[in-house]
Amino acid sequence: SVPLSFFGGIGGASRLGILVKGSNYLEALGSTETVVFDKTGTLTDGTFAVTELACAPGVTEAELVATAAAAEAFSTHPIAQSVRVYGDAMANGERSGGDAMANGQRPATNVAPLAERVRDVREVSGQGVEAVVDGRGVLVGNGKLMAAHGVPFQATDAAGTVLYVAADGAFLGTIVIADTIKPTAARAIADLHAAGVKKTVMLTGDRTDVAASVAARLGIDEVHAELLPQDKVAEVEKLLAATERDTRGKGKLAFVGDGINDAPVLTRADIGIAMGAMGSDAAIEAADIVLMNDNPDDIAKAIDVARRTMRIVW
Numbered sequence: 001s002v003p004l005s006f007f008g009g010i011g012g013a014s015r016l017g018i019l020v021k022g023s024n025y026l027e028a029l030g031s032t033e034t035v036v037f038d039k040t041g042t043l044t045d046g047t048f049a050v051t052e053l054a055c056a057p058g059v060t061e062a063e064l065v066a067t068a069a070a071a072e073a074f075s076t077h078p079i080a081q082s083v084r085v086y087g088d089a090m091a092n093g094e095r096s097g098g099d100a101m102a103n104g105q106r107p108a109t110n111v112a113p114l115a116e117r118v119r120d121v122r123e124v125s126g127q128g129v130e131a132v133v134d135g136r137g138v139l140v141g142n143g144k145l146m147a148a149h150g151v152p153f154q155a156t157d158a159a160g161t162v163l164y165v166a167a168d169g170a171f172l173g174t175i176v177i178a179d180t181i182k183p184t185a186a187r188a189i190a191d192l193h194a195a196g197v198k199k200t201v202m203l204t205g206d207r208t209d210v211a212a213s214v215a216a217r218l219g220i221d222e223v224h225a226e227l228l229p230q231d232k233v234a235e236v237e238k239l240l241a242a243t244e245r246d247t248r249g250k251g252k253l254a255f256v257g258d259g260i261n262d263a264p265v266l267t268r269a270d271i272g273i274a275m276g277a278m279g280s281d282a283a284i285e286a287a288d289i290v291l292m293n294d295n296p297d298d299i300a301k302a303i304d305v306a307r308r309t310m311r312i313v314w
């Protein structure tokens with residue numbers, strides 16, 4: 001039978017906004033040695049702001065952004081949301097950004113609803129979106145997506161996440177967006193190390209240089225970038241094999257994600273931890289522990305609750 005104080009532990013955690021789906025997960029968390037993080041939406045806000053636009057010859061900024069925003073119309077990815085927000089602001093004349101608008105022109109606004117203009121949307125995990133917009137085959141995503149379609153593109157080393165946009169095989173330009181690190185992320189990593197976690201790791205589909213700079217600023221031990229969702233599973237498998245584990249449940253590996261493109265990893269880890277507010281239903285379903293406040297520092301708090309609870313039991 002389950003000792004009553006375990007329920008106390010779960011109850012105590014839930015009062016902190018940490019939902020634990022079973023006492024075994026709380027116990028496992030108390031002896032976690034490796035904590036693996038997803039980057040976007042987990043350690044960073046996942047709300048990107050457009051910082052830079054670069055157009056191919058003959059393409060206006062208004063066309064570049066409107067095309068990308070239409071293709072992203074139905075995506076739930078945080079990147080898509082930021083492109084839409086920027087596109088709406090540009091269309092409403094809130095941003096001077098458009099060179100057409102600088103001349104007093106409005107962008108050619110197509111009056112048909114997006115549901116009619118945008119067809120055959122396909123979201124490619126870890127790469128971007130493909131969609132037919134106004135009859136043109138539009139791609140919005142990273143270099144991998146462009147390469148997969150044989151689109152010649154002008155690679156950029158801008159600081160941030162770079163989205164390449166193409167229509168009917170022609171490169172339209174780049175949209176650079178920057179994400180911000182959550183204010184509590186550095187403390188979260190420091191608190192985990194202080195709590196005896198031996199290794200912190202970040203896995204991301206984003207570019208190596210962006211990933212390395214975030215990891216360095218947060219004090220994360222190990223970073224793997226440019227990963228597709230299946231690559232994240234493979235990395236977690238390797239880390240599971242490398243982590244010392246014994247029959248008493250020591251040496252557990254926890255994975256923390258927002259569930260966007262990482263539900264399979266949440267399932268594979270010993271302890272899957274999902275962000276509750278930003279996370280998807282799939283993440284909350286796949287996770288063993290849900291952080292309702294999306295605060296990465298709540299993991300160290302949960303470890304603390306777990307250890308206090310076990311001290312009472314033993």
Ligand code: ADP
Binds near residue numbers: 038080
């Ligand atoms: P992370 O691993 O950091 O959480 P994702 O796996 O969700 O990131 O995405 C990895 C990369 O794939 C992004 O940095 C972006 O380049 C590209 N990408 C994914 N979804 C989209 C989208 N809807 N629109 C444009 N690019 C996308």
Ligand code: MG
Binds near residue numbers: 038039040042258261
């Ligand atoms: Mg993510």
